[in-house]
């Protein structure tokens with residue numbers, strides 16, 4: 048009896064916890080009208096063409112400004128940036144920071160009225176690609192300062208707040224940081240424990256708590272800090288974003304530069320706030336909406352992450368080509384061996400796709416489209432995973448020489464490892480992509496199911512509409528229209544794969560129903576297929592635009608698209624594999640083996 052009651056209590060507790068999680072996610076992600084973006088469209092069997100076609104281009108006037116900036120930046124980086132020395136010294140010299148500030152890199156997207164360059168996110172991505180090509184420490188530093196550090200101020204700051212802080216931040220005279228992570232709030236970002244209590248006279252908040260792993264914290268002059276504030280009229284709390292400056296009494300750096308494996312030039316800190324008085328005027332965005340502020344900021348960070356990874360992948364390709372063409376073994380250059388060719392071809396295909404995906408995603412931000420959280424998450428996971436493969440491949444091509452510190456490869460390997468963890472661990476984002484994507488069709492099925500259980504006139508008409516929609520999407524192959532004749536075959540295949548994907552999502556929802564919320568192995572296949580569909584779409588859009596551009600300019604020869612063609616073949620094959628894995632897999636055995644290890648707590652296995 049007692050056992051049964053406590054089992055029931057546990058179930059109730061789990062239910063309550065699940066309800067709380069769902070409510071939190073609803074509040075965070077689904078407030079406001081829901082436009083059908085590209086990724087959400089995929090999950091419904093649609094190809095939302097106007098988000099991705101034609102391939103976005105930077106307007107001519109800004110392109111000229113960007114080209115000039117890139118020329119200046121390249122010259123500066125050639126002369127002053129020494130990535131190996133930055134890694135050895137675990138520091139980015141002040142002259143590098145000053146130089147980046149002079150060129151405008153540290154305020155690239157900030158409005159001109161505050162001293163910024165007013166660049167679009169697409170143009171900014173080109174700048175970050177250039178830095179990411181050379182030095183990951185420097186690109187992460189710029190990201191921490193500009194993509195996320197001052198982003199909340201740029202997006203949610205009042206005119207007064209911007210006027211007060213931005214002019215010095217955009218020149219690099221002062222630096223910014225973004226402080227979300229704590230011991231208890233890593234992947235579980237909503238679990239922020241830092242407290243902010245209102246002072247008795249109501250003029251300021253008093254902040255207490257600790258943050259860890261914060262890039263730039265010890266060198267920053269302005270930190271966007273997430274802390275928990277009381278919700279008026281209830282005993283609940285919610286997260287709010289504050290501007291904190293290190294001159295505030297009670298701000299204490301606990302460890303300025305935590306020693307670490309890669310991106311060693313960045314300063315990653317732990318800090319504490321002890322009864323720090325922060326004026327109410329320092330709140331960024333609405334009270335209690337700090338999590339939404341943080342996730343919106345991270346949309347920008349994840350986009351420039353894609354740009355930095357693209358730059359690094361291009362470096363991998365350059366290094367691979369160089370070595371494969373010069374190093375000889377068995378009387379042949381390495382490039383003559385098929386297993387080396389395979390690696391080079393894959394790096395080229397992935398680098399092309401990473402650039403296309405970054406450009407398309409950045410254009411969503413520039414066009415002010417609604418809700419691109421899924422696409423930025425996809426970009427982050429896809430580019431960081433592909434880059435890891437690229438580095439591994441070029442490392443292998445260099446053989447033993449890659450292991451030594453006179454070449455950049457061991458540093459690149461160490462530097463790249465953080466990408467799959469920072470700004471949202473890839474597992475968390477993968478699950479997020481699947482769950483948010485499946486929400487649309489899931490709600491339609493729920494409508495149908497609820498009606499079957501409890502029919503009513505109103506419900507029947509809604510369920511009929513939902514049923515028609517689901518069925519229509521499953522039967523119809525969405526139109527994927529391209530201008531170039533030679534791409535029609537790829538476009539048709541992509542359309543068919545979207546229908547196949549939609550069918551697989553529907554089947555998974557019907558088969559597993561609510562437990563799918565916890566089935567991460569299923570979620571991973573669905574998310575991976577969606578990511579490859581998005582990547583292939585971006586490649587198609589880019590290739591179409593390049594072919595048309597060449598035609599307009601009277602180029603007789605079509606541009607060389609061997610890498611893009613390979614990408615389609617590999618991506619389409621992966622998508623088919625992910626979807627096949629939904630019904631043919633080892634999931635039960637995987638779960639059983641893991642459970643056995645986790646419950647026994649031992650490394651010994653019996654035969």
Ligand SMILES: Cc1cc2nc3c(=O)[nH]c(=O)nc-3n(C[C@H](O)[C@H](O)[C@H](O)COP(=O)(O)OP(=O)(O)OC[C@H]3O[C@@H](n4cnc5c(N)ncnc54)[C@H](O)[C@@H]3O)c2cc1C
Pocket residue numbers: 191225226227228232233234235259260261262263307310315465468469470471472473474475478
């Ligand atoms: C060098 C560096 C710089 C950083 N800079 C900043 C910064 O400037 N600002 C800032 O706020 N933070 C920063 N971070 C923190 C970073 O964002 C976190 O490390 C990251 O969010 C993961 O949190 P965690 O380290 O606590 O890992 P945990 O949350 O403990 O997760 C560990 C692992 O568990 C797995 N996991 C966790 N949750 C799930 C799940 N739901 N499903 C499946 N698997 C799961 C994942 O594999 C994950 O990698 C930085 C971190 C590093 C290392």
